Amino acid sequence: MIVPINTEVDPTLVIGPQALADLLGRWPTADGALYRLLAARIGRLADTGELPAGVRLPPERALAAALSVSRNTVALAYQVLRDEGMAASRQGSGTRLVPHRTTPAAVHRANGFFTGLLSAAPDFDLSVAAVDCAPQVAAMLHSPGDVLSKSERMLLTQGTGYLPYGLPDLRAAIAWMLTTCHGIPTTADQVLVTTGSMQALDLLLRCEVAPGHPVVTEDPTYPGFIDALHRSGARPVGVPPGDMARLADAVAVHRPALAYLIPTYQNPTGLVLPAAERHEVVALARRHPDITFIDDMTVAELPLTAKELMDEPPPLAALAPRLPNVVTVGSLSKTYWGGLRTGWVRAPEGIIARLAAAKAAADLGSPAFTQGLLAALIRSSHEQIIAERAGWARQRYAAMSAALSAHLPDWTWSAPAGGLTVWARRPGDADSGGFTQAALRRGVAVVPGRLLSVSAERSPWLRLAFTLPPDDLATAVKVLASVLFTG
């Protein structure tokens, strides 16, 4: 099948106001008149191919409502686009982008979530759950000699540096950590080192799912997974987190290639799947050996209750360490630091070999040197780093929950059992997209619930990360409370 490039303009090509608002992302955070910022951002989306040639833009009034700006702002932005030859309006057929250079592969694949990471940062960013760099990690990066001797470091720079599986020492350290801290008996051969858990998920989608395959995921879920899912061409099937009947149904009906779960501190809801339900998932995996079940442990080491008070159920792989279709994914990003970009997959050796071959073709392996330092740091300090980070997260959650109770008493939210996000609902049934736009113009970024859903249906929910310093969290919530938006 050959897809022609720059096909003739399709007159039925339209984009809805909410979809455009998602693509626009953080357009109003830069300096300048709002209508100019809006025009520039639409122009950029045309340039990147995210808005296809000839697409009809939403009516001014509808886009103004979705962005919570005046209709005049949108009218002026469309006028700028017409003046620059990027758009054309005709009576009765609205405003269309004029054809421009693009490629079909790029069109409509991006999820609005990442547009945040790719744009200028707002004053208060509650949209990305990013922790600061743990002091042990900063010390390791600044002074490698404190972690490894000179001869150990020399060994690291002596090879070719091509490590598609990851450095053997780091694979062994991750296997040790899984075995001793999480009760998942693991050998180094069952571990692949990845550039964060995002790459782990992307490689799994690329290896285990062909275009058109159904993939079952909790809904809402981690928006990075949703973006990778859309790009893979898979067919998403959403089930509510923790709903075992719906999960079993979806598996039986759709026979997915893969089922993606975050059993511990589900992102964004913070729920924990109880032990009995975990046994049900494992039983389901046993009955469906052709379906790969993923347990994403990226935030599983971040309980919001002191460990001694908790009855934390075991990871799926701890219940069935030899089940060939249970795959575990994790990361150091939410405990050590995201800038390390170090994640992992724990799977049977056959799947690891397949993923390593895909990783070789994707990037030939992650950078070599830091892997050696990290292997040493995990063995010496993992439990300490985890314990300190959990305390850090508890302190920030306390600030966030106090501010929400004080300033947004009419919002609904359940206390998360762990993780780094609060899943909150504004009063009423309106989609939260308009509110997030209005908040953004006051300098606070939050994620509208729609971007965490594979259905992309309207949602009154919002995801708030509580990773900023406590004082900033209090200020940001006050700003959210001051946003006059009742849509």
Place this chain on the structure above:
Amino acid sequence: MIVPINTEVDPTLVIGPQALADLLGRWPTADGALYRLLAARIGRLADTGELPAGVRLPPERALAAALSVSRNTVALAYQVLRDEGMAASRQGSGTRLVPHRTTPAAVHRANGFFTGLLSAAPDFDLSVAAVDCAPQVAAMLHSPGDVLSKSERMLLTQGTGYLPYGLPDLRAAIAWMLTTCHGIPTTADQVLVTTGSMQALDLLLRCEVAPGHPVVTEDPTYPGFIDALHRSGARPVGVPPGDMARLADAVAVHRPALAYLIPTYQNPTGLVLPAAERHEVVALARRHPDITFIDDMTVAELPLTAKELMDEPPPLAALAPRLPNVVTVGSLSKTYWGGLRTGWVRAPEGIIARLAAAKAAADLGSPAFTQGLLAALIRSSHEQIIAERAGWARQRYAAMSAALSAHLPDWTWSAPAGGLTVWARRPGDADSGGFTQAALRRGVAVVPGRLLSVSAERSPWLRLAFTLPPDDLATAVKVLASVLFTG
């Protein structure tokens, strides 16, 4: 379209002896009896899905010839597979792998080239063109304080660490290097930092090419590109390096989404595309604005003639810096060190934005800290590192060419103008696959020409990297000359 998982066994599913030999890669380098190694490797390929369930293995005699082993070795290996329940033989229908757990997405996507990187290293590896770590790079990694002040380093560990575009400082340093060293006027906004040029190519294929699209490439070419191409589902169209008439024809006839060229020190041939032909490529790009032309500069800084004696033609982007469909790709892997995994794309801002969004969904960005060190090192030492590496490569090429002339006088090869590989041809027309297998068992790995071709047709050519120390190169070539193989 839904592709069912574990379809019924297809009785027509067969794999040829050469294709299986490619997948087997370096099976005989481990310890143990040959037949056991062969059986274990075939079992692993079944496990990873690279050999699909129910595939018919080649007849014993044909596989023995392709691997240059005795027929008895293959017969015993097949017997082991049958004993272990992994294969079944029936009179008249040969030996088949019994169905096992796999997924269609993984089947038959891998190119044999990377199996080398993924296997145990042989005594002398001439298959991977990997340089050692430059002393300036080792010093930077071991003592970051020598490159950046404490306050500069603190800044690097203060952010979230999520940098899908790359660290702004490194983007600027790469832009500076392209502008001053290569005559390509470039701003930081036109640069994306990638995990090596392999990721640059993979992201370009993922963003600019949809499955089924034709992609034009030189043939032979960099085998990593061929693997990524096959995985992307694109339809490869090969043209001989430097053949402008064939290139223009392929572009006009196939209207590819993308054309991949290595104009400077083509991998593997070492050819330089002359200036006049480069102008022709640029004219072609002007006539076909819908086709993305890639100039891969990964080895472009490695001339084998002293710079003052050279008349090096400019990169494509230097001839047309503002042409929106000319994209430049490069890497520090072949000059600084492959273990850095630092590459880049230089393209118009629209393409860079599209690639950054894809990189966010692929890995959220490369590791943050080392990017800051590298930015400083590029500005302070790039020309020195490049000059020293070019001298390093010349010394090793001299050893390689002397050894080839002395020990393999009947092989044909042209002196490469630059790069890190010799493209050599054995006498006769036999495919070089059998010879590479025989050489591997003597401890020397080389790449058979077939793996560098999109047609995968039989080829008497071989690629020999000359990146080992000079004495090792001399020994390895002596071993190659001692291989008694006349297939």
